[in-house]
Amino acid sequence: MKLLSGGLACLLALPAAAGPIGYAQATGYFKKDSRPTLYQPLNLLDGRDATAWCSTTSDPLGELLSFGFKGVTRVDEIKVTTGNNFDEKTFQAFSRAKKLSIKGAKAAQVFTIDDQRGPQTITFNPPLEGTRFTIEVLDHYSADDLDQPVCLTDVIFVSEGKPLDGSWLTTKLKYDKNHAPLLGSWFAGFDGTPDRFLAFNFDGTFRYSFEPYDPTRAKEKVIEGTYEASATRLTLEIAGAKGKLALKYSLDENKKGKKGGYTLGLEGDSKEMPEDLKGLFRSVP
Secondary structure (H helix, E strand, O other), rough: OOOOOHHHHHOOOOOOOOOOOEEEEOOOOOOOOOOOOOOHHHHHHHOOOOOEEEOOOOOOOOOOEEEEEEEEEEEEEEEEEOOOOHHHHHHHOEEEEEEEEEEEOOEEEEEOOOOOOOOEEEEEEEEEEEEEEEEEEEEEEEOOOOOOHHHHEEEEEEEEEEEOOHHHHHOOOOOOOOOOOOOOOEEEEEOOOEEEEEEEEEOEEEEEEOOOOOOOOOOEEEEEEEEEEOOOOOEEOOOOOOOOOEEEEEEEEEEOOOOOEEEEEEEEEOOEEEHHHHHEEEEOO
């Protein structure tokens, strides 16, 4: 099978286009192994009180929530619903996020929300921009049972008055056991300062980008398309290219990385596989 030649070179040079939200991911969550759909991070995107993300333990420090978009996105505000907001009883039964930080590509902000049900609006002036944003819970309101995890019900991103996620996504946010380990952004380059990013989105699309530190010396590159995953295999269909690319993938603990996490390795026919996708990607920057 012949795949990609001059057509890929043209595709790689295309600028990134702004797009809808692609994923929500977390370093961990409550009952991940026993009931993986119950408190998964995708619940943060559906604008529904019936679903929530909850931290792995009663101490959320060190856990990160990551959100990715299919292009550079300008975020003017977010609407955060703290706690497990299913009903008043559930809200009180779980601990609730109180103080949070959000980071974009070049800026960050720390904010505090009240211990109350329903969405609370946090405005950014100037707006945050980027394709990837992270949120960390820095403090929380404790439940009567101090062993209960800390929860968030929703994080709704707003750009120019338009919500970028919400209840219309509900049917698209289904848990897929094969896609779940891949979902989110993977990083390559120096630890702490990556310049290559590979994102797998909940809707079956992917996006690779090379974002050089000095764009005057190297050109930005983007590869986009769709993917399908099984337990060990990945099939990529790249926009503008003929045919599909069949790859093997492996996920391993990142023993070499200072921050830990996992590494993603892709293997395929060297003649068919884009050079940009070779090598290891890691789950933390």
